[in-house]
Amino acid sequence: MTGRALIDHDRLLDVLVAEGELMADTADGARPDLPIPSKPTSTLADTVRHVGGVFRMVAARLRGGNGPVRWESEPPPGGALVEFLRGGLHELVDELAAHPADEVCTTWWTLDQTYGFWRRRMAHEATIHRVDLQSATHTEVFTVDDDVAVDGVDEALTLWFAHRLSVIGVSGSSEFKVAVRSGGRVWLVTSHGDNKAAWRASPADTKSAQATVTGEPMTVYLWLWGRLPFTAVRITGDMDAVAALWALLRLATH
Secondary structure (H helix, E strand, O other): OOOOOOOOHHHHHHHHHHHHHHHHHHHOOOOOOOEEOOEEEEEHHHHHHHHHHHHHHHHHHHHHOOOOOOOOOOOOOOOOHHHHHHHHHHHHHHHHHOOOOOOEOOOOOOOOOEHHHHHHHHHHHHHHHHHHHHHHOOOOOOOOOHHHHHHHHHHHHHHHHHHHHHHOOOOOOOOEEEEEEEOOEEEEEEEEOOEEEEEEEOHHHHHHOOEEEEOOHHHHHHHHOOOOOHHHOEEEEOHHHHHHHHHHHHHHOO
């Protein structure tokens, strides 16, 4: 498999399509000023604009190579927000579907410079913000298949925690080693000054961990992204170590 994903990239493209359309369906007819529960300063309209803009920006980046692109975060005058989202989704999916997942392209992660990176990243972008919209509209928050959620756990830890924090220049004063267990997999997550790391581990590797976070895949996935409260997962061991991990994740994924 290309890149770093745990599941097939064609599957991730299907997830992007389904989640993007579900976002649009959820937003259609809903009050645009509804607050997002996990981020009360943001509204449903803010989220739709953000995701529609991200879809367009990535599609333009893929078409144009390395050069900077303009962030298009508003529909044209008189345009509807939901159609802005759907149009961006279709534009992005068409661009991603036109290239094999292992074809080289520019990304912001040196470990995966392929179209597969963007299939994965945009699938999880759409899923997390679909959860935001369903939470805001007080409708049922749908789960995803366990293997998709496990891939989301992996992305949150190995991309956002281990890489994104260094990009934004966050060091953090706490040192810790925490194990995260879900869906039959385990990850070790460490912080030491400027050095942040997360990797897929074996159960034996967790013996040195100060604490362990455990939960069902969808629960851990949403917990890592701050869409569930701190207490939503099972925590054993050093609570302060997990709290430090949680705080850093909020900076990485805000």
